[in-house]
Amino acid sequence: MNFSNVRFLLSAYSLGQLPEPVYPDIAFAGRSNVGKSSLINRLVGRRNLVKTSSRPGKTQSLNYFLVDESLYLVDLPGYGFARVSRKVQSSWQQLITGYLTGRQSLACVVVIIDLRHELKPRDRELIDWLRHHGLAYLPVYTKADKLTRNRQARNASALDAALTVDPDERIIFSARTGQGCRELQSRLALYLESW
Ligand SMILES: Nc1nc2c(ncn2[C@@H]2O[C@H](COP(=O)(O)OP(=O)(O)OP(=O)(O)O)[C@@H](O)[C@H]2O)c(=O)[nH]1
Ligand SMILES: [Mg+2]
Numbered sequence: 001m002n003f004s005n006v007r008f009l010l011s012a013y014s015l016g017q018l019p020e021p022v023y024p025d026i027a028f029a030g031r032s033n034v035g036k037s038s039l040i041n042r043l044v045g046r047r048n049l050v051k052t053s054s055r056p057g058k059t060q061s062l063n064y065f066l067v068d069e070s071l072y073l074v075d076l077p078g079y080g081f082a083r084v085s086r087k088v089q090s091s092w093q094q095l096i097t098g099y100l101t102g103r104q105s106l107a108c109v110v111v112i113i114d115l116r117h118e119l120k121p122r123d124r125e126l127i128d129w130l131r132h133h134g135l136a137y138l139p140v141y142t143k144a145d146k147l148t149r150n151r152q153a154r155n156a157s158a159l160d161a162a163l164t165v166d167p168d169e170r171i172i173f174s175a176r177t178g179q180g181c182r183e184l185q186s187r188l189a190l191y192l193e194s195w
Contacts, residue, residue: 013062039112062096112140113139119158144173144174145177
């Protein structure tokens with residue numbers, strides 16, 4: 001799988017705008033500002049394929065990227081962003097929930113979590129919800145570059161315990177340094193083989 005062979009496809013603001021499910025989807029979910037778009041840029045080796053921002057709430061639609069004419073990457077809007085109105089928040093929520101439950105071609109949800117902090121209730125809810133619906137997911141602990149290796153290991157163990165996942169079921173990542181990127185690429189390739 002050549003991840004650098006990638007192009008932007010479309011932004012979907014409703015489920016009717018999703019592309020035909022001719023390739024499997026890998027979706028990227030997480031709190032607003034956690035680093036979803038940056039992770040995708042690193043994954044495909046492009047600095048600016050996906051717009052990133054230090055202001056939370058940048059991504060507001062389901063953004064589709066086509067990789068190697070064989071796989072869709074889907075950048076989801078972040079959750080838990082307080083500065084948008086409740087009405088906007090709940091319409092995002094409906095879009096994302098509708099997408100996650102209805103998309104038959106969804107191969108895996110990459111759940112991106114900030115390695116610096118304790119697990120947030122919304123992250124826990126998302127993982128529980130994915131488990132409940134029997135969806136494949138892969139936790140990725142990001143912004144590792146902001147911590148020493150010791151601290152990375154300690155925080156990762158705490159998140160593992162909170163999520164009840166084994167160390168080999170998640171990845172420690174940094175969009176800044178590329179730590180964990182190879183591992184993420186090979187894990188995603190595995191999901192596609194079994195899809
Ligand atoms: N140090 C460091 N900063 C990061 C990393 N990933 C993202 N950031 C920074 O975090 C901020 C948010 O990154 P985005 O990739 O836009 O986050 P997002 O989750 O897509 O945000 P929304 O689209 O608003 O939900 C930006 O200022 C990034 O530069 C990382 O691995 N390390
Ligand atoms: Mg984003």
